[in-house]
Amino acid sequence: MFNAGWTSQTTHMILAAYVAVGAIIAGTHAWMLRRYPGSEFHRKALGLGLAMGVVAAALQPLSGDFSARYVANNQRAKFAALEGQFKTEQHAPLRIGGWPDTDAGQTRYALEIPGGLSFLEYGDFNAEVTGLDAFPREDRPDPRIVHPAFQLMVASGMLLLVVMVWAILTAWRRRGISEYPPLLLALAGVAPLGFLAIEAGWVVTEVGRQPWAIAGVMRTSEAVTRMPNLVVPFAISTMLYLLLASIVIALLVRQLREAPHRAFDGAPPRQEPANV
Amino acid sequence: MFSLENAVAAIMLLALIVYALMAGADFGGGVWDLFARGPRAQAQRELIANTIGPVWEANHVWLIIVVVLLFTGFPAAFAAIMTALNIPLSLMLLGIVLRGCAFAFRSYDLKTYQRQRQWSRLFAISSIYTPVMLGICIGALASGRIRLVNGLPEGGFLVPWVQPFPFAVGALTLALFAFLAAVYLAVEAQDQELREDFRLRALIAAVLVGALAWVCFFLARTEAATIWAGLATRSWSLLFHIATGAAATTAILALYFRRHYLARTAAVLQAGLILIGWGVSQYPFLVGPDITVAQAAAPRITLILLLIALGAGSLLFVPSLYFLLRIFKGPNAFAIVESGLEARASPRHGGEQPPAST
Numbered sequence: 270m271f272n273a274g275w276t277s278q279t280t281h282m283i284l285a286a287y288v289a290v291g292a293i294i295a296g297t298h299a300w301m302l303r304r305y306p307g308s309e310f311h312r313k314a315l316g317l318g319l320a321m322g323v324v325a326a327a328l329q330p331l332s333g334d335f336s337a338r339y340v341a342n343n344q345r346a347k348f349a350a351l352e353g354q355f356k357t358e359q360h361a362p363l364r365i366g367g368w369p370d371t372d373a374g375q376t377r378y379a380l381e382i383p384g385g386l387s388f389l390e391y392g393d394f395n396a397e398v399t400g401l402d403a404f405p406r407e408d409r410p411d412p413r414i415v416h417p418a419f420q421l422m423v424a425s426g427m428l429l430l431v432v433m434v435w436a437i438l439t440a441w442r443r444r445g446i447s448e449y450p451p452l453l454l455a456l457a458g459v460a461p462l463g464f465l466a467i468e469a470g471w472v473v474t475e476v477g478r479q480p481w482a483i484a485g486v487m488r489t490s491e492a493v494t495r496m497p498n499l500v501v502p503f504a505i506s507t508m509l510y511l512l513l514a515s516i517v518i519a520l521l522v523r524q525l526r527e528a529p530h531r532a533f534d535g536a537p538p539r540q541e542p543a544n545v
Numbered sequence: 546m547f548s549l550e551n552a553v554a555a556i557m558l559l560a561l562i563v564y565a566l567m568a569g570a571d572f573g574g575g576v577w578d579l580f581a582r583g584p585r586a587q588a589q590r591e592l593i594a595n596t597i598g599p600v601w602e603a604n605h606v607w608l609i610i611v612v613v614l615l616f617t618g619f620p621a622a623f624a625a626i627m628t629a630l631n632i633p634l635s636l637m638l639l640g641i642v643l644r645g646c647a648f649a650f651r652s653y654d655l656k657t658y659q660r661q662r663q664w665s666r667l668f669a670i671s672s673i674y675t676p677v678m679l680g681i682c683i684g685a686l687a688s689g690r691i692r693l694v695n696g697l698p699e700g701g702f703l704v705p706w707v708q709p710f711p712f713a714v715g716a717l718t719l720a721l722f723a724f725l726a727a728v729y730l731a732v733e734a735q736d737q738e739l740r741e742d743f744r745l746r747a748l749i750a751a752v753l754v755g756a757l758a759w760v761c762f763f764l765a766r767t768e769a770a771t772i773w774a775g776l777a778t779r780s781w782s783l784l785f786h787i788a789t790g791a792a793a794t795t796a797i798l799a800l801y802f803r804r805h806y807l808a809r810t811a812a813v814l815q816a817g818l819i820l821i822g823w824g825v826s827q828y829p830f831l832v833g834p835d836i837t838v839a840q841a842a843a844p845r846i847t848l849i850l851l852l853i854a855l856g857a858g859s860l861l862f863v864p865s866l867y868f869l870l871r872i873f874k875g876p877n878a879f880a881i882v883e884s885g886l887e888a889r890a891s892p893r894h895g896g897e898q899p900p901a902s903t
Contacts, residue, residue, distance in 0.1 A: 495696035496631050509639065513646055520653045 274343065277336040278474070284325045284332050285470065289463025292429055296460020297525065299453040305530040312447045315456075319440075322463075323433040329426055334389070341390040344484070345399040346408065347477035350415040352386055354400045355378065360397035361386040366420055369412035374402070376416065400419045410479045418472040425466035426532020518521070550842035553618040553851060554768065554831070557611050558824040562817050564607035569718075569816070573603045573726025575644065575672020576719070577746060578665055588739055590665065593726075595732050596647075599646065599873040604867065605641075617851055629691045629698040629705045629832075633681050640675030644668055673719060680718025684711030684761075687823055688769040689833025701798035710761070710768035717757040721816055724750035727795070728812040732805045732827040733874075744800055747808070751797050758819065771833055775826020785825075788816040807885045 295318035298311040305311060340348045348354070351368045353376035354361060362384045367379025384394035391398075401409050415432070434456050440446045478484065482492035493499075574593040597798065616623040627634065634786040643669075650662035662713040685691065685706040692699040727747035762793035765773040776782055796811035870878045 416555060494628055494631065497704065502635055503637070504633075509642065512644075516646070516650060517657060523655070524653065 272340060277332070277339045280382070281329070281332045281336045281470070282467075284329045284459060285463070285467050287465055288322055288329060288429060290425070291318045291320075291325060292433070292463040293460050295296075295322055295433070296457045298535070299456035300460075301525065301528070301530070302447050303450065303453050303457070308530050310444075310529050315447070316440075319433060319436055319456075320528070322429070323437055326426065326430040326433055329430070333426070335404050338390055342397070346401065346404050346410060346476070347403045347415070347474075348390075349399055349403075350381075350410040350412040352398075352475050353412050353416040354386065354398055355402060355533030357397065357400040357403050358383045359360065359387065359395050359397045364416075369416045371413060375410075376456035408480065414421050415473055415477045418469045418476070421467045422469040422473060425462040425469065429459050429462050432456060470541075498545040549845060549848040549852070550618070550838050552825075553614060553848055554828075554838045556855060557618070558820065559612070560607045560610040562820045564604070564611065564818060565721070566719075566813055567600070567818055568607060569676065569722040570725040570729050571604055572644075572672045572676045573722035573724070574730070575669045577722040577730065577743070579669035579673065580746075584743070585736075585739055585742060588736065589742060592730060592734055592739060594729060598647070598652075600869060602643075603869055605645075606684040606862070614851070616845050618840040618848060619831055619838070620843055622681045622836050623842075624696075625691065625693050625832045625836055626686065628696065628742035629693060629702075630682050630685055632702055632849050633678050633685070633706050633711075637678035638680065639676055640671045640678060644671035645674050646673055647671060650689075652775050658765045676719045676722045677715040680715035681711040683718065683823070684708075684714030684769075686826060686832065687714065687765075689827070689830060691832050692835055695815055708768060710764045713757065713764050713782075715763045717754065720750055720753040720757050721819070724754050725812055725816060728800070728809050731800070732809050732877075740805070744803065744805070747800050747812075748797065751793070754815075755793060771825045772823065772829060775828075776822060779826075781825075785818070785822055789815060791824065792818060804883055806877070806880050810881045823893070824856070824865070 295315050296317040298318065301311045302308060302315060330500065337348075350362075353364050353367055355369070355374045355376065362381035362383050364376055364379035364381055367376045369376045387396040387399055388394045390396070401412065428530075436446055436452055436456060439449060439452055443449065466538070480487045480488050480490065562616065572595050578590055578593050581587075581593075617628070647664050647668035651661060651668065654660050654664060687767070688705075688708065688710050690708075691705050698705050724747060727750050731740050731743040731747055734743055762773075762776060765776065773788045776785070792811050792815035796808050796815055797803070797809035799811055829839065831838050831841050843851075
C-alpha cells in the first residue's frame with residue numbers, strides 16, 4: 270500500500286477529484302445563470318465550485334510533474350508509452366499530440382519541443398530517455414491507447430485551468446462574472462472535462478502497466494480467472510452501470526430543475542426533497 | 546488450536562456474523578417492505594426506510610472485511626471460491642448494487658406514489674433475491690464438494706451450487722434475515738399497532754427459520770457430510786443444539802410475551818450460533834474437500850500485518866460504529882433486555898411520534 274508510487278498517484282487523484290467536481294458545479298450553475306440571469310443561488314454556487322476548482326487545478330500541474338518524474342524513473346515502459354517515445358535517446362523531444370505508429374516505431378504528426386522531455390523529467394536537455402525499444406515486444410504497453418489518453422488528460426486539465434483562471438480574473442476585474450455570457454458559456458462547455466481527464470488518466474495508468482498485473486511478477490493473462498465467456502459478465506456489468514449512470518444524471522437534472530432559482534431574491538425558497 | 550491463520554479465519558467468521566446481524570436485517574427490511582399489508586402498509590414502509598436509512602451503507606463494511614480478509618489471508622481459497630462460485634457470486638453482487646441504488650434513488654426521485662412504489666418494488670425484490678444468493682454460496686461452501694481441476698470447477702460452473710442443499714440454505718438465510726428484521730422493527734416501532742404488526746411477522750418468520758433449519762440439517766446428512774458430522778456426531782454437537790434451541794425458544798417466548806428487547810438479544814444469539822455451528826463444523830476446511838485453512842493461508846508476515854491492520858483499523862472503526870448506532874438508534878441501541886421502565890411503561894397508543902432521542 271505504501272510503496273514508492275502511492276504519494277504521487279494519491280495526490281494526483283485527490284486533486285483531480287476536486288478539479289472535476291469544482292468544474293462540474295461551476296459549469297452547471299454557469300449554464301443555469303444563462304437561463305436565470307441574476308439568480309443569487311446560482312451565482313453563489315458558481316463561486317463555490319470555481320473557488321474549489323481553481324485552487325486544485327492550479328496545483329495539478331505540479332502534482333502531474335511529480336507523478337511524471339516518478340513514472341519516468343520507476344516505470345520506464347509506461348512512461349515511454351505515454352510519451353510516445355519509441356527509441357531510447359538523448360535530447361528526447363516533448364511530443365504534443367501525434368499518433369504512435371507501432372509498425373514504423375515512431376510517433377507521427379506530433380508537435381515536438383526538442384529536448385523538452387529530457388529536461389522535464391531529468392532537468393537536463395541531453396538526458397537519456399528510455400524508449401519502448403528497451404523492452405521486449407511482449408513486455409510493452411500499447412502506446413496507441415496510452416499516448417492519446419495521456420494527451421487527452423493533460424489537454425483537458427490545461428483547458429480547465431485556463432478557463433477557470435480567466436473566470437477568476439474576470440470576477441476580480443469586473444466584480445462579478447454572472448453577466449458575462451461568453452465566460453458562462455465557456456465554463457459550461459468545459460464542465461465535463463474534469464471527469465474526462467480522470468477517466469483518461471486511469472486509462473493511462475492501467476493500460477500503461479500492461480502486460481503486467483504485478484510488474485515483473487505476474488502477467489495479466491496469468492492473473493485472469495480461468496472462467497470462459499468473460500464477455501458475458503463484462504457486458505452485463507457495463508450495461509448495468511450505463512443504466513445506473515443515466516438514472517443518476519436524470520435524477521441530478523431533476524434536482525437542478527427544482528433548485529431555488531430565485532432564492533434570496535425575495536421569493537420563498539422551494540421545499541427541498543428530503544435526503545437519506 | 547491457536548495459530549495466525551485460525552485467528553484470521555475466526556475474525557472472518559465474526560465479520561460474517563455481524564454482517565448477517567446488521568446488513569442481513571436490512572435485507573429482511575426489504576422483505577417486509579414487499580409484504581407490507583393492511584391499513585398500516587405505508588407506515589410499515591416508512592418505519593423500514595427510517596430504520597435502515599442511516600446505517601445501511603455502514604453495514605456493508607462487514608462484507609467488505611470478509612472479502613478482503615479472504616483474498617489477503619487465504620488467496621488460494623479466494624481463487625477457488627471466486628472461480629467455482631463465480632455465477633452465484635456475480636448474481637449476488639448484481640442484487641447488492643441494484644438494491645442499494647433503488648434505495649438511494651428512491652429518496653432523490655419524485656415523491657409521487659407511483660414513482661416511489663416502483664423504486665420500492667425494485668428495492669424489495671433485490672432484497673429478497675440477494676440473501677438467497679448469499680445463502681446459496683454459503684450452502685455450496687458448506688457442502689464441501691467444491692473441487693477444482695486445472696483451475697476449473699469439476700463438472701462445470703453449475704454443479705457446485707445448483708443442488709438441493711445450497712438452495713435450502715438460501716431459503717434459510719432469507720428467513721433468518723426476515724426474522725431478524727421483524728424482531729428489530731418490533732423494537733424500533735414507537736406505535737403500538739405497528740409494533741404488533743412486526744411482532745406477528747417475527748413469530749411467523751421464527752417458525753419458518755426453525756422449519757428450514759431442520760430441512761438443512763437433514764439434507765446435510767447426504768449433501769454436506771462434513772457439516773453433518775460436525776452438527777450430529779461430535780462431542781459438542783448436542784451442547785451446540787441445546788444452546789441454539791434455547792436461543793430460538795427464548796426469542797419466540799419473548800416475542801409472545803412482548804419482551805421485544807429480550808427477543809432481539811435471543812434472535813441475535815440464535816443467528817450467531819447458527820453461523821458459528823457452520824464455521825466450526827466445516828473447520829479445518831475453508832473450501833472442502835481439498836483446501837484447509839492452513840493450506841490456503843498467506844505467508845506468516847502477511848497474516849501478521851493483516852492482524853495489525855485490523856487492530857489499528859478497529860480503533861477507528863469501532864468507536865465510529867458505536868456513535869453511529871448510539872445517535873440513530875437512541876439510548877437503548879444496545880439494551881440487552883427491557884429496562885425496568887420500558888417493561889412497566891404502558892404501551893404507547895396512537896400514531897404520534899415520541900420526541901426524537903438525541
